[in-house]
Amino acid sequence: MSKKAFVALVTCFNEDETINFEATRAQVRRQVEAGNNIMCAGTNGDFSALTFDEKVKLAEAVVDEVNGQVDVIVNAGMPATFETLKLAREFDRIGVNAIAVITPFFIACTQDGLIRHFSTVADAVKTPIYLYDIPARTQNHIEPETARTLSAHGNIAGIKDSGGAKETLEAYLAVARDVPGFEVYSGPDHLVLWSLQNGAAGCISGLGNAIPQVLAGILNGFNTGDIAKAERQQALFTAFRTDLYALGFAPAMVKRALYVQDASVGASRQPALLPNAEQDAEITSILKRFDIIAGA
Numbered sequence: 001m002s003k004k005a006f007v008a009l010v011t012c013f014n015e016d017e018t019i020n021f022e023a024t025r026a027q028v029r030r031q032v033e034a035g036n037n038i039m040c041a042g043t044n045g046d047f048s049a050l051t052f053d054e055k056v057k058l059a060e061a062v063v064d065e066v067n068g069q070v071d072v073i074v075n076a077g078m079p080a081t082f083e084t085l086k087l088a089r090e091f092d093r094i095g096v097n098a099i100a101v102i103t104p105f106f107i108a109c110t111q112d113g114l115i116r117h118f119s120t121v122a123d124a125v126k127t128p129i130y131l132y133d134i135p136a137r138t139q140n141h142i143e144p145e146t147a148r149t150l151s152a153h154g155n156i157a158g159i160k161d162s163g164g165a166k167e168t169l170e171a172y173l174a175v176a177r178d179v180p181g182f183e184v185y186s187g188p189d190h191l192v193l194w195s196l197q198n199g200a201a202g203c204i205s206g207l208g209n210a211i212p213q214v215l216a217g218i219l220n221g222f223n224t225g226d227i228a229k230a231e232r233q234q235a236l237f238t239a240f241r242t243d244l245y246a247l248g249f250a251p252a253m254v255k256r257a258l259y260v261q262d263a264s265v266g267a268s269r270q271p272a273l274l275p276n277a278e279q280d281a282e283i284t285s286i287l288k289r290f291d292i293i294a295g296a
Contacts, residue, residue: 004202005192005219006037006073006185008044010209010255011058013266019054021061023264027209028065034212035220037071038062039100043137043162044206044251047075048105049269052083056090063094073204077102077132081117085124092125100130100160105138111146118150128157134187135163144171151175151182160204162187166194173199189241193234196222206250207241210257211292214240236290243286247279257283261293 009031012023031038040062041047041055050058059074066072074096076087084101091099101121103114122129131150135141142150142159150156158176161169161184169186176184176199186195189207192215196202208215214237221230244253252273258265259275260283267275288295 001201002223003196003200003219004037004071005035005208005215006039006071006202006204007031007208007212007215008039008042008204008206009062010258010265011041011045011047011050012264013046013269015266017269019050019058020264020266021057023262023266024058025061025065026262027258027265028062031208031212032066032069035070035216036208036212037073038066039073039075039204042075042100042102042132042204042206043134044209044254045075046268046272047077047102049272052087055087056094059091059094059096063096071097073098073100073130075100075102075132076121077104079104079106081120084117084121088121088125088127088129092127096127098128098130098157099125100132102132102134103138103140103142105140107140109140111143114140114142114146115149118156119153122153122155125155129153129155130157130183130185131159133159133161133163133168144168144175147172148175148179151179157181158183158185158201160185160187162204164188166191169195169200170198176201190238192218192237193222193230196230206254207237207244209254210244210261210287211237211240211290240286240290240292243289244283247282249273253283256280257287260284260287 012020078084133142183201192203217233287293
């Protein structure tokens with residue numbers, strides 16, 4: 001089975017900080033054209049700054065724009081199981097391909113609490129559920145043994161690992177090897193090819209917003225057996241990541257790198273980092289150095 005790349009799509013905003021749905025639809029078309037699948041309302045999609053109704057409308061718009069051409073995953077995770085359930089049921093109604101559930105944030109959870117949380121959501125919908133681990137942002141971590149326990153649930157299809165530690169990713173991949181049908185999607189952009197070579201079902205990438213063809217190139221090379229191509233594209237992806245992320249908070253840098261290419265994406269909602277002319281100039285220099293935009 002071919003491996004899949006998902007891009008954790010940015011949410012585009014107008015100057016008054018309302019969602020720019022037309023610009024967001026344009027970003028969907030850009031990713032579909034490159035051959036990437038879509039994840040919306042994730043970390044790179046400013047999910048924590050969106051209202052309940054906005055998330056529902058965003059999912060509806062993305063699914064409508066995709067029109068069955070690629071897969072769509074939507075993140076329903078919130079601090080409370082109650083609101084997570086409400087969102088998941090809405091996404092179930094809309095007809096997304098899968099629902100990601102980020103670990104609760106602000107509330108410190110035990111592993112038993114996480115098992116109850118994810119199981120309750122998975123029980124309530126027909127759409128497959130993917131666990132979403134990103135402890136640096138939520139301060140809650142899905143231990144590999146917890147993932148193994150949850151893998152026995154008939155509607156929990158896998159996990160997205162955005163922890164950044166290869167050791168944790170390896171532990172999740174061990175669960176996938178032992179449990180048929182349980183999939184691992186890697187989040188760290190420097191580990192895309194490594195994860196594919198070690199059994200991941202694919203990746204969910206934030207950086208792919210800025211350079212979608214490079215991400216698609218890694219997957220295409222791997223899926224067609226052209227490992228040399230995959231390695232070249234991964235090297236480019238990693239080098240771009242290193243230079244861009246050195247400038248600041250990764251999701252903010254991805255959004256600005258995209259903004260420099262297309263101002264219609266807008267800025268993020270406050271109190272996110274305000275646009276900075278000096279920083280934008282550095283990002284522009286990186287984009288030119290990697291031939292993503294034309295040099296002077």
